[in-house]
Amino acid sequence: MSRTRLLDEEVGRAMSALSATAKKGLADPVLAELVVIRASQLNHCAFCLDMHLKAARRSGESEERIQLLNAWEETEDLYTEQERAALALTEAVTVLTGGTSRTKSGGGFVPDEVYDRAAKHFDEVRLAHLIALISVINSWNRLMVSRRIPPGGYRP
Amino acid sequence: MNTAEETVEYAAEQSPRLRWAEHAPEVYKAMIRLDAAAGRGLDARLRELVKIRASQLNHCALCLDMHSKDALAAGESVERIVQLSAWEESRHFYTEKELAALELTEAVTVLTDGFVPDEVYDKAAKHFDEAELAQLIAAIAVINAWNRFGVACRMTPGHYQPGQHG
Numbered sequence: 001m002s003r004t005r006l007l008d009e010e011v012g013r014a015m016s017a018l019s020a021t022a023k024k025g026l027a028d029p030v031l032a033e034l035v036v037i038r039a040s041q042l043n044h045c046a047f048c049l050d051m052h053l054k055a056a057r058r059s060g061e062s063e064e065r066i067q068l069l070n071a072w073e074e075t076e077d078l079y080t081e082q083e084r085a086a087l088a089l090t091e092a093v094t095v096l097t098g099g100t101s102r103t104k105s106g107g108g109f110v111p112d113e114v115y116d117r118a119a120k121h122f123d124e125v126r127l128a129h130l131i132a133l134i135s136v137i138n139s140w141n142r143l144m145v146s147r148r149i150p151p152g153g154y155r156p
Numbered sequence: 157m158n159t160a161e162e163t164v165e166y167a168a169e170q171s172p173r174l175r176w177a178e179h180a181p182e183v184y185k186a187m188i189r190l191d192a193a194a195g196r197g198l199d200a201r202l203r204e205l206v207k208i209r210a211s212q213l214n215h216c217a218l219c220l221d222m223h224s225k226d227a228l229a230a231g232e233s234v235e236r237i238v239q240l241s242a243w244e245e246s247r248h249f250y251t252e253k254e255l256a257a258l259e260l261t262e263a264v265t266v267l268t269d270g271f272v273p274d275e276v277y278d279k280a281a282k283h284f285d286e287a288e289l290a291q292l293i294a295a296i297a298v299i300n301a302w303n304r305f306g307v308a309c310r311m312t313p314g315h316y317q318p319g320q321h322g
Binding site: 125145 | 173174176179180182183186187189190193194196213214215216260263264265266267268269270271272277281286287289290291293294296297298300301302303304305307308309310
């Protein structure tokens with residue numbers, strides 16, 4: 001059985017509007033791509049990875065920073081402290097399921113240290129938009145993975 | 157019983173970590189618009205079951221408060237809400253269509269463990285027509301976004317009144 005490609009038109013429009021609003025409020029397009037790529041890696045969204053890798057390359061992001069995003073915690077000097085705080089928040093907000101509050105990975109909730117680290121680098125308005133961006137890419141990931149939308153077709 | 161209840165000391169209520177809707181009002185409006193669009197055409201009780209189950213998996217306290225109350229207001233039974241976190245062991249509380257939707261909800265919500273299996277998708281596709289299925293997937297995707305706002309900003313549960321947000 002093949003999967004539906006259907007997406008309600010109003011849902012599609014509302015999703016796009018939400019994405020644009022979140023991105024605008026974060027006011028850092030370079031960081032925005034890193035955040036959506038990292039969330040899409042965690043959620044295994046092939047379509048989203050294809051789209052945002054192309055978008056990041058097109059906007060001049062370096063190949064090294066794209067390639068090593070999957071292991072950003074092990075890198076030095078490749079990402080700024082602000083970017084690292086945002087990536088840590090992206091991971092915590094994306095991996096909400098599983099385990100209990102005591103499970104380190106996939107353990108639910110967003111730890112205070114992760115939140116506080118982000119709050120040190122972003123004022124409340126930008127932090128709210130960063131959380132919005134993480135939330136909305138999580139929705140896109142789910143829309144694309146569940147309908148198995150194939151990667152490769154995206155043109156920036 | 158009454159005296160015992162009166163002397164219970166609960167932990168202090170915490171304020172939200174971030175009042176995100178005040179700091180990002182345009183985002184909040186966009187979420188409300190999206191939420192209204194994603195719910196259209198789905199049975200109200202089914203929609204609430206899906207939202208409660210996703211909120212359980214994502215541990216969103218505010219969302220559980222809201223959607224349990226909305227479910228009760230929509231005529232849902234306490235029993236079916238209570239059994240929801242163990243639905244695989246209490247299948248006779250739910251219809252086959254609801255079970256297919258719950259299974260899809262779990263697969264789409266727990267993406268970090270990988271993909272949405274064919275058997276889960278196909279079962280849902282047997283019970284929902286294509287337009288309904290697209291809306292079911294949209295509803296699951298959207299509650300997952302609300303859950304993330306709720307958990308990341310540590311929104312305080314307990315104060316929701318059913319139907320508060322229309």
